[in-house]
Amino acid sequence: MTTPAPASPAAGRKINRINLEVAAYRGGRTTLCAGCGHNAISERIVDACFEMGVQPERMIKLSGIGCSSKSPAYFLGGSHGFNAVHGRMPAVATGALLANKTLLPIGVSGDGDTGAIGAGQFVHLMRRNVPIVYIVENNGCYGLTKGQLSPTADAGSALKNGVVSGLPAMDLCALAVQLGATFVARSFSGDKKQLSSVLKAALAHRGAALLDVISPCVTFNDHEGSTKSYAYVKDHADPLGEITFVPFFDDISVEYDPGSSIAVTLHDGSRVVLKKLDDKYDPRDKLAALALLHESNQRGELATGLIYVDPAKPSFVDLLNVVDTPLSFLPEAQTRPGREALADIMARLR
Amino acid sequence: MASDVVNDFSIQVATVNGSGSQTANLVLIRSLFQMGIPVSGKNLFPSNIAGLPTWYTIRANWRGYIARKKDVDILVALNPETAREDVLALDAGAAVVYDAALKLDEVRADLTFYPVPFDELVKPVCPDAKLRRLVRNMIYDGVLSRLLGIDLAEMDRALEKQLGRKPKALALNRAALAAGDAYAAEHLSKADPFRVERMDATRGKILIEANAAVALGAMMAGVTVVTWYPITPSTSVVETLIDYMKRYRVDPETGKATFAIVQAEDELASIGMAIGAGWAGARSMTATSGPGMSLMAEFSGLGYFTEVPAVIIDVQRVGPSTGLPTRTSQGDMLSTAVLSHGDTKHIMLIPSSAEECYSLTMKAFDLAERFQTPVFVMTDLDLGMNTWMADEFPYPDAPLDRGKRLDRATLEKLPDWGRFMDVDGDGIPWRTVPGDGLPAYFNRGSGHNAKGQYSERAEDYTSLMDRLARKFETARRAVPPEVVDEVAGAQVAIAAYGTSHWAVEEARGQLAAEAGLATSYIRLRSYPFTQAVERFIDRHARVYVVEQNRDAQMLSLLKLDLTPGQVGKLRSVVYYTGLPIDARSISDEILAQEREARQRARP
Numbered sequence: 001m002t003t004p005a006p007a008s009p010a011a012g013r014k015i016n017r018i019n020l021e022v023a024a025y026r027g028g029r030t031t032l033c034a035g036c037g038h039n040a041i042s043e044r045i046v047d048a049c050f051e052m053g054v055q056p057e058r059m060i061k062l063s064g065i066g067c068s069s070k071s072p073a074y075f076l077g078g079s080h081g082f083n084a085v086h087g088r089m090p091a092v093a094t095g096a097l098l099a100n101k102t103l104l105p106i107g108v109s110g111d112g113d114t115g116a117i118g119a120g121q122f123v124h125l126m127r128r129n130v131p132i133v134y135i136v137e138n139n140g141c142y143g144l145t146k147g148q149l150s151p152t153a154d155a156g157s158a159l160k161n162g163v164v165s166g167l168p169a170m171d172l173c174a175l176a177v178q179l180g181a182t183f184v185a186r187s188f189s190g191d192k193k194q195l196s197s198v199l200k201a202a203l204a205h206r207g208a209a210l211l212d213v214i215s216p217c218v219t220f221n222d223h224e225g226s227t228k229s230y231a232y233v234k235d236h237a238d239p240l241g242e243i244t245f246v247p248f249f250d251d252i253s254v255e256y257d258p259g260s261s262i263a264v265t266l267h268d269g270s271r272v273v274l275k276k277l278d279d280k281y282d283p284r285d286k287l288a289a290l291a292l293l294h295e296s297n298q299r300g301e302l303a304t305g306l307i308y309v310d311p312a313k314p315s316f317v318d319l320l321n322v323v324d325t326p327l328s329f330l331p332e333a334q335t336r337p338g339r340e341a342l343a344d345i346m347a348r349l350r
Numbered sequence: 351m352a353s354d355v356v357n358d359f360s361i362q363v364a365t366v367n368g369s370g371s372q373t374a375n376l377v378l379i380r381s382l383f384q385m386g387i388p389v390s391g392k393n394l395f396p397s398n399i400a401g402l403p404t405w406y407t408i409r410a411n412w413r414g415y416i417a418r419k420k421d422v423d424i425l426v427a428l429n430p431e432t433a434r435e436d437v438l439a440l441d442a443g444a445a446v447v448y449d450a451a452l453k454l455d456e457v458r459a460d461l462t463f464y465p466v467p468f469d470e471l472v473k474p475v476c477p478d479a480k481l482r483r484l485v486r487n488m489i490y491d492g493v494l495s496r497l498l499g500i501d502l503a504e505m506d507r508a509l510e511k512q513l514g515r516k517p518k519a520l521a522l523n524r525a526a527l528a529a530g531d532a533y534a535a536e537h538l539s540k541a542d543p544f545r546v547e548r549m550d551a552t553r554g555k556i557l558i559e560a561n562a563a564v565a566l567g568a569m570m571a572g573v574t575v576v577t578w579y580p581i582t583p584s585t586s587v588v589e590t591l592i593d594y595m596k597r598y599r600v601d602p603e604t605g606k607a608t609f610a611i612v613q614a615e616d617e618l619a620s621i622g623m624a625i626g627a628g629w630a631g632a633r634s635m636t637a638t639s640g641p642g643m644s645l646m647a648e649f650s651g652l653g654y655f656t657e658v659p660a661v662i663i664d665v666q667r668v669g670p671s672t673g674l675p676t677r678t679s680q681g682d683m684l685s686t687a688v689l690s691h692g693d694t695k696h697i698m699l700i701p702s703s704a705e706e707c708y709s710l711t712m713k714a715f716d717l718a719e720r721f722q723t724p725v726f727v728m729t730d731l732d733l734g735m736n737t738w739m740a741d742e743f744p745y746p747d748a749p750l751d752r753g754k755r756l757d758r759a760t761l762e763k764l765p766d767w768g769r770f771m772d773v774d775g776d777g778i779p780w781r782t783v784p785g786d787g788l789p790a791y792f793n794r795g796s797g798h799n800a801k802g803q804y805s806e807r808a809e810d811y812t813s814l815m816d817r818l819a820r821k822f823e824t825a826r827r828a829v830p831p832e833v834v835d836e837v838a839g840a841q842v843a844i845a846a847y848g849t850s851h852w853a854v855e856e857a858r859g860q861l862a863a864e865a866g867l868a869t870s871y872i873r874l875r876s877y878p879f880t881q882a883v884e885r886f887i888d889r890h891a892r893v894y895v896v897e898q899n900r901d902a903q904m905l906s907l908l909k910l911d912l913t914p915g916q917v918g919k920l921r922s923v924v925y926y927t928g929l930p931i932d933a934r935s936i937s938d939e940i941l942a943q944e945r946e947a948r949q950r951a952r953p
Contacts, residue, residue, distance in 0.1 A: 056790075057784075057786075058785065060630075072792070073792055073794075079784075080782075080784040083796065084626075084652060085649060088649070091614070092622050094619075094622075095577060095632075098626075099627040099630035100631065102785065123615075124615040320612075322608070327608065329631070335572030335599070342570065342743065346742045350742075
């Protein structure tokens with residue numbers, strides 16, 4: 001793998017730790033609706049990748065089908081992307097990582113793409129702890145087919161056409177925690193600061209990182225009576241406390257009070273410092289995470305922030321015990337056994 | 351006694367599934383093979399772990415005809431539930447080795463009966479009652495050895511090959527073999543015409559289940575990512591591959607693998623992973639059967655439309671739906687050729703033998719990367735799960751063809767590059783892969799232009815579809831060509847593919863010897879077909895397309911390529927019982943259709 005020569009930045013332009021400008025992380029112009037929460041998420045992805053100084057050629061962007069799944073075209077223009085089939089992006093991402101374990105995948109999905117048609121693949125992606133930043137741009141409805149209910153729509157939430165969801169919502173965060181994901185966060189497309197910290201922390205993590213980001217659909221699900229509208233989410237978001245991300249390459253020492261904060265060191269050496277509102281909550285505690293999600297749901301609130309993290313569990317790809325060189329770049333000498341191997345096999349079959 | 355029939359018979363062993371007859375059957379086959387006699391073994395088994403009836407047929411034939419023989423010459427009847435029915439189905443003159451307790455000699459008078467008291471014989475041989483069920487079967491090998499004249503030393507050698515690493519089991523089975531032989535020598539008098547004589551027709555050959563040959567082809571093709579979901583009859587492709595890869599594809603210094611094999615949650619995921627890996631530059635594959643193929647339809651279309659290489663092994667079984675999961679067919683040919691919605695055409699390779707399962711699987715990886723598309727290897731249960739003789743597999747004589755993978759030097763030479771730009775005029779664009787540091791592109795299953803950008807423009811869509819069609823035409827010149835055996839002056843010809851080949855070869859012999867009908871033969875090995883098919887049809891009056899499905903699927907595919915005149919020459923011979931096709935079914939049907947044609951021709 002080669003590192004491209006960094007473009008020399010114009011005087012005064014801000015560059016990151018690998019000498020790239022933020023423009024190197026931008027993508028094509030969005031074709032989503034003006035005000036769509038997904039566009040804000042794309043912007044946060046651009047900023048987070050820029051600030052983390054990730055190499056664009058090491059990143060891959062993957063998606064399924066739906067409004068959310070269009071968005072990978074709108075960020076990281078210098079990275080390979082694959083807009084695959086509905087609900088099956090997890091398999092494509094897994095396969096790409098099998099081919100090249102050094103790639104850093106960002107998957108973008110929607111609540112229908114993940115919770116309905118893609119539920120099966122989502123379950124196994126989380127269960128395998130595949131190293132991916134998996135973002136669900138969750139708006140509780142199908143946008144591209146003009147506003148049907150999705151499985152994350154809350155019971156009692158009404159669509160624009162008056163249809164009210166009678167079924168309980170699927171809690172993707174609780175599902176992910178239960179299945180074995182090692183980084184589970186919920187955020188809101190309108191919370192720039194929190195979303196940015198959570199995204200950077202997810203990039204620093206190695207394992208399945210689920211980001212359930214409530215991202216209102218301004219066209220079909222932003223009215224009164226919807227529990228996924230901007231107004232409703234602003235009123236009901238219940239942040240778990242301030243989250244500060246300290247990248248590994250930043251040598252600033254962050255002062256924190258261990259009595260009121262928790263610091264978790266992530267895979268690459270970066271740290272997240274969580275200021276506790278509730279002195280009992282520890283995101284490394286799986287049972288506490290599930291209880292928190294359940295209780296918050298009962299209160300009709302939306303717990304946001306880093307809900308669960310286990311930085312130590314080995315990822316699926318790391319368990320495979322494959323050679324260091326990406327399989328996609330192995331030369332023939334390493335992938336085609338020699339004559340003696342075939343002769344040995346033939347001798348046994350004679 | 352009728353005159354001797356030497357090295358030309360079929361044996362059918364009727365047992366209960368799970369009774370451990372596999373060792374006895376393989377020893378029987380191997381001992382005939384070691385005596386130089388062409389042989390094949392086919393397991394006709396139920397979809398069940400234990401308890402249902404199962405039959406194993408062994409064909410020995412000095413001419414090398416090793417297709418399933420329709421009639422059974424020697425029945426070994428050990429299953430009380432089917433024994434009477436099995437005996438009633440025999441032709442007069444057949445021999446029956448049976449468990450004496452079944453009293454089968456009461457059923458018919460026109461057969462040769464050899465009663466053997468299996469339970470009585472096994473007791474002294476195997477004092478442990480729990481093991482008797484497994485050892486008991488070796489007794490019929492001993493009996494057949496004596497009745498047919500199979501050298502007991504060869505049986506013993508075959509047994510050692512089978513069980514050499516399990517000394518206790520080896521000793522027990524040896525004793526059972528000897529007991530059967532001794533009993534036959536003392537109590538049975540030979541009254542049927544079948545016997546063996548040493549020949550020299552298997553020198554330099556191996557015995558192999560062709561799923562293992564597919565696995566070997568994949569390993570020698572340098573496969574690096576294998577994703578799969580277990581399904582009969584393809585399971586042993588990957589399970590065998592896992593064994594081979596652990597042995598030959600682990601770096602001895604670091605102990606690390608040069609491959610990843612992942613059991614997926616279903617076939618949607620297994621092909622999705624294979625496509626993801628192919629896109630990212632690995633040689634990837636999956637193996638499945640009919641129901642899995644149906645599930646893979648959408649991703650197959652994605653692979654075709656986004657031009658991602660992957661190899662899919664389809665070990666065909668009987669459909670539709672769950673069908674007969676442990677029986678064989680060629681029932682996926684038509685659906686696979688166009689698998690997916692929209693205009694789609696896939697490259698298929700069609701092996702007939704274990705050798706071709708090895709060589710064509712290897713070829714499939716080269717073609718998948720050369721043409722940047724999923725390539726399907728269409729084998730079947732008869733090939734995959736049965737025991738075949740084969741020439742030893744040659745070491746590949748050409749390096750891997752990784753196709754048009756762009757490197758920096760090539761990129762600089764190209765006047766312009768876009769992922770889907772046809773710069774060479776052959777319909778095949780150049781590709782980059784994630785991590786290679788070359789220009790990236792956005793791959794998408796939605797409409798795209800030559801640069802890979804989203805497009806719904808009419809001319810972008812049409813030109814993309816036309817280029818994909820052009821690429822398919824280029825593939826026509828790169829696929830393994832048909833194998834043609836043209837008989838001078840023959841008016842009648844046969845076209846066949848896959849496992850039908852073995853029965854066709856024998857049927858041609860029957861047609862020539864019994865009806866004086868000389869036939870030419872073309873064996874199809876790929877889709878698209880090469881130009882040779884049209885030329886072959888042009889030179890014959892009637893071409894019988896023989897296949898193992900109800901709807902003449904290959905004939906339908908041929909029609910797409912042929913002129914109305916050529917289509918008018920095609921006749922269909924189909925066989926769809928779930929059993930491997932036999933020669934007699936083919937020759938009878940061809941003669942019937944020939945007679946009908948002559949009658950129609952008369953005024």
